[in-house]
Amino acid sequence: MKVYLDNNATTxxxxxxxxxxxxxxxxxxxxxxxLHAYAGETHxxxxxxxxxxxxxxxxxxxxxxxxxxxxxxxxxxxxKSIYFEYILTGRKNHIxxxxxxxxxxxxxxxxxESMGCKVTYLPINAEGLIEAQSVRDNITSKTALxxxxxxxxxxxxxxxxxxxxxxxxEYNVLFHTDAVQAIGKLPVSVQQxxxxxxTFSAHKFHGPKGVGALYIKKGREIMPLFHGGxxxxxxxxxxLNVPGIVGMGKAIEQAVDALDFEMxxxxxxxxxxxxxxxxxxxxxxxxxxxxxxxxxxxISFRGIEGExxxxxxxxxxxxxxxxxxxxxxxxxxxxVMEAIGADEDLxxxxxxxxxxxxxxxxxxxxxxxxxxxxxxRLREISSSYAYSPEGxxxxxxxxx
Ligand code: PLP
Numbered sequence: 001m002k003v004y005l006d007n008n009a010t011t012x013x014x015x016x017x018x019x020x021x022x023x024x025x026x027x028x029x030x031x032x033x034x035l036h037a038y039a040g041e042t043h044x045x046x047x048x049x050x051x052x053x054x055x056x057x058x059x060x061x062x063x064x065x066x067x068x069x070x071x072x073x074x075x076x077x078x079x080k081s082i083y084f085e086y087i088l089t090g091r092k093n094h095i096x097x098x099x100x101x102x103x104x105x106x107x108x109x110x111x112x113e114s115m116g117c118k119v120t121y122l123p124i125n126a127e128g129l130i131e132a133q134s135v136r137d138n139i140t141s142k143t144a145l146x147x148x149x150x151x152x153x154x155x156x157x158x159x160x161x162x163x164x165x166x167x168x169x170e171y172n173v174l175f176h177t178d179a180v181q182a183i184g185k186l187p188v189s190v191q192q193x194x195x196x197x198x199t200f201s202a203h204k205f206h207g208p209k210g211v212g213a214l215y216i217k218k219g220r221e222i223m224p225l226f227h228g229g230x231x232x233x234x235x236x237x238x239x240l241n242v243p244g245i246v247g248m249g250k251a252i253e254q255a256v257d258a259l260d261f262e263m264x265x266x267x268x269x270x271x272x273x274x275x276x277x278x279x280x281x282x283x284x285x286x287x288x289x290x291x292x293x294x295x296x297x298x299i300s301f302r303g304i305e306g307e308x309x310x311x312x313x314x315x316x317x318x319x320x321x322x323x324x325x326x327x328x329x330x331x332x333x334x335x336v337m338e339a340i341g342a343d344e345d346l347x348x349x350x351x352x353x354x355x356x357x358x359x360x361x362x363x364x365x366x367x368x369x370x371x372x373x374x375x376x377r378l379r380e381i382s383s384s385y386a387y388s389p390e391g392x393x394x395x396x397x398x399x400x
Contacts, residue, residue, distance in 0.1 A: 004356075005320045008153050008352065010209065030042055031239055064215070064233065075104040085223055094140055102180070127288060145175070146175050151182045154298055179199060184255030197215060205255040210241065266356070266357060272364075274289070283300065285300075320352060322350060
């Protein structure tokens with residue numbers, strides 16, 4: 001049996017998304033910026049897709065949604081734009097991010113830090129959560145931007161973006177949120193929350209790879225990313241990715257439609273699966289379930305290297321992860337577990353299971369069976385695991 005439980009890394013493209021994209025490769029392939037009918041026939045499709053994308057995050061018509069190639073690009077763009085517009089010009093000198101942002105935020109923050117920007121890295125608490133108060137405590141009159149993700153890719157922890165947005169508005173500081181892991185899992189509205197910039201990426205919600213977006217609230221400054229053309233209002237020049245835009249439009253519409261299912265059925269399946277996993281001795285989950293996206297479990301099996309567990313799962317046809325997709329090839333401890341303050345052993349034993357609306361009960365039953373056998377096998381040969389009938393103390397709060 002093949003089971004895909006790595007949906008925080010990427011998702012299957014929904015067949016109906018693929019279907020709406022198909023005509024834009026060999027039939028309607030015109031460059032939308034040309035001046036003939038080949039171009040013209042793409043226009044209504046782009047317009048409809050953009051309307052769906054605006055509706056998907058409840059953006060208003062006056063706001064901008066600029067299509068990019070991925071969330072990494074959108075995240076780089078916001079931080080570098082802040083650097084050019086606010087830091088380099090001397091208007092401000094500081095930004096705040098969390099220490100568990102995606103590498104596309106952390107590495108960009110480190111880059112602009114090396115160019116003279118002060119960066120505060122907000123810690124997470126023992127449950128893997130950010131406390132909004134820590135944003136207030138760190139804002140100065142020179143803070144240009146706060147960038148805190150909506151939901152964490154590894155633990156699924158949902159951060160208090162509503163409160164953080166309010167604090168930023170109170171101090172007149174710009175607020176960016178990386179909502180990559182929130183779209184399709186939680187209601188996302190840029191109207192409801194005070195968000196100035198928001199990042200998302202189609203391949204995380206059953207859309208195609210190679211297309212993402214940056215939402216920019218009306219009136220907020222942004223430096224053009226690519227110069228040289230008039231596309232995307234001159235903010236990001238380059239021939240439009242027509243199939244990608246059409247695919248993202250369809251995918252976000254479906255993601256919003258499937259939200260109730262994700263938040264009820266998928267959550268229930270995840271909870272039952274997690275209950276069963278936690279029955280295995282010496283297993284730990286840090287973030288409480290009601291503070292997580294409905295599809296994610298980051299679980300530590302004491303005494304078992306995450307990579308060994310992945311190997312056993314992979315041999316049985318199951319795809320999971322030890323953390324962020326980008327870090328999975330390194331034998332490194334899970335960075336979020338480290339940030340929480342988990343001991344070495346637990347930080348190296350974290351496995352992430354992330355479900356999607358395509359996940360079935362049969363797949364989870366099969367996975368549970370494989371995990372149980374793998375735990376037994378791997379603990380028998382583990383040099384760091386000594387069985388104790390009382391179990392070990394995680395040193396962390398076991399989350400339910
Ligand atoms: N931000 C978060 C929270 C993510 O989980 C990811 C992907 O893992 C990204 C950004 C990067 O997304 P993309 O692959 O579209 O660049």
